[in-house]
Amino acid sequence: MKKSLLATALFLATTAPAWAHEHGHDHSQGHAAHVHGQATLLLVVDKGLVQATLESPLDNLLGFEHAPRTDKERQAVRQMAKALQTPDTLLSFDPQAGCKLERTQLNSAVLPASLLQGNQAAPAAGAADAGHGDLEVEASYQCQNPPRTIDVRLFKHFKGLQRLNVEIVSEKEQAARQLNPAQPRIKLD
Structure with a gap:
């Protein structure tokens, strides 16, 4: 079962979601469209393991999406990285x-790895599409029991x-949901 969940998750991660058509950037490499105010979250739930991959424009998280130019912007990147590494x-x-x-693990083509701190991979090579910077966050959770609800605290x-456009892959379902500040909860079947 684990291999089929992983294969499904990889398929979803490499194909553009249905809502990706909302923005005019070329995302032929399979990433979701870059739309300010929106992000994509892929959740793979397999018994006691939850893998989460968030892809978001940096503007949603920082208020800017370029390499930090000032001390204030560098501090904002450090604070964001620290917050995203807090459970x-x-x-x-x-x-x-x-x-x-x-x-x-946090990855961005425009943010220096030194500001993302901790056990981080080096930033991806190349510049972000059309000057628009994104952040990818990968998080792994170990659970004693399969979760029934997940609150998105972002x-x-x-x-x-x-x-937040959410794609869920679990042993019981493959689903897509849209969340917002008033509706941040995912109920798993």
Whole structure:
């Protein structure tokens, strides 16, 4: 079962979501469209493991999407990175699940790895599309029990994020949902 979930997740991650047509950038490499106020979250739930991959324009998280030019912008990047590596900033699970954040990895073509801190991979080579910078966050959670609900906490921490397109792959379902600040909860079947 694990191999088929992984294969499905990889398929979803490499194909553009249905809502990607909303913006005019060329995303022929399979990434979602770059739309300010919106981001994409892929969740793979397999028994006691939850893998989350967030792709967001930097503007949603920082208020700018270029390499930091000032001390204030560099500090904003450090604060964002620290927040995204804090267990409850990205996702929060129902208490019965007993989930703990195992690792996070932040990647951006325009942000220096030194500002993203921690156990981070080097930034991707090349510049962001048409001057628009994005951030990819990968997070792994280990759970004692499969979660029943997942609260997306990003809306509380990043006011520039207004809509989150979520793709879910689990043993029981493959689904797409749209979340917003008023509706940040995912109920898993």
